[in-house]
Amino acid sequence: MNYPELEKLIQVVKDLRRPVTGCPWDLKQTHKSLLKYLIEESYEFIEATESEKSLEMQDELGDVLLQVLLHSTIASQEKTFDLESVAKNLSEKLIRRHPHVFKDPSLATNAEEVVKNWEEIKKEEKQSNGGASSSRIDKSYLNFPALFSANKIGVKTAKLNFDWDNAQQVAYKVEEEWQELKEELVASKISKERVTEEMGDFLFSGAQLARHLGIDPEDCLRQANKKFLRRFNHMERLIEEDGKILEEMNQSEMDVFWDSAKSQEKAAKNN
Template sequence: MTDTPPIDRLIAIMARLRDPEDGCPWDLEQTFRTILPYTLEEAYEVAEAIEHEDMAALRDELGDLLLQVVFHARMAEEGGHFAFADVVAAICDKLIRRHPHVFGAAELADTAAIRVRWEQIKAAERAGAESGESNGILAGVARALPALVRAEKLQRRAARVGFDWDEVSAVFDKVEEELAECRATLAEHADQTERVHEIGDLLFSCVNLARHMGVDAEQALRAANQRFERRFAQVECGLRDQGLEPSLETREAMERHWTLAKAAERQV
């Protein structure tokens, strides 16, 4: 047994893997860019474990995600930029700064007031950043976010300064308007670029509708994907029982099994 704190042990293991003489060749070849896809993948696997309420998987996936943080920090330290301790110190400072009602003298009445204050502090941080980027209302919304997530964040930023629909009924109207414009691109034989734009506008308006209805668009679509997978698996199972396979010739049978799968879920 070792008395070394687990996080220190992990940092030491990562340093060993990146040792120029005795480390792992694969780990030594990695850069921030080559590791990035793994970082994103691990974050999604954490989300999947949470969605399935699988605590054992969540423990393991959080460990994998933590490894990504340690990996990036190690490469940064090798480049003379910062170390893992600096990452921890920065987030500690940020949490204290953004919670003046807990660590300071500020008194905030409720969650809504806390959220407003949080955004004010973040805006001040953006204004003070020496990044050379715009400090506008929409500045700082990461472009690498999934499109649905980023759309919602952009909309929420704009809504905080009053650029938003007052009633959800108006958002329904907007979705219908965008849908009609999409349909028009087929009737008018529009070029592909215009169709891409109109589909994008429709998706953006759907995210707006989800936001006004209190629904997380990204999670809603992830759940829809899971339902589709589950139902289609039942369709395939039903076809196999009939000695059939999915094909154009069995489309009617697929529709019947799909309807049965949906009906079975409603009864649960």
């Protein structure tokens, strides 16, 4: 196989990181300084994917690839690892974790068995590398976005039979946490620490309810964010068309335009 454009890209990134003649910005970057860009580019790819825009997906996936190449180039310069070792490690891991493809087809006949085998092999790998956790739930889950992490924790504990029986039971738990949060909000002296704790419990139980309903809580909130921004932009247009300036309006005045934007969106959706 020949990938001339990929080879060209790898060389371009190396040139950007070349001492003296490279790009000053790229040269000053480290693994840690680049982390925020990896997260940002990943979410931009998610946005493009959800919008089903192939050209944007291609562009954003390229930006994600750039982050992989930058990290690999930095590591190569530090003599810790390089792109070749990254690729070698990944291919070996994929072969090792897919024995039903590369060894014995009878080891997994459906997607559920594949996932189960994957987790077992992953656990064995950690034990052999001396990295097995004393807990059955990996603390690395805490490195993910909070709602995503809450969902993964719930999925893991459910496999250990530590879970609610159905969505209705979780809904009761959500209501219980909401009541506890409200109690803190009406206390004679509001404690930010207590409110933070109760808000966390409320959000965690909400994430578990979403899981029981077959909904990804991270995606759920992301869609809500998109809906709010879309409606806010609609409200801005209506205010501008009415000859008003948003910054000079009070809350009740803006609410009128917000409700109008909401009604127009619902009407358009029903048509």
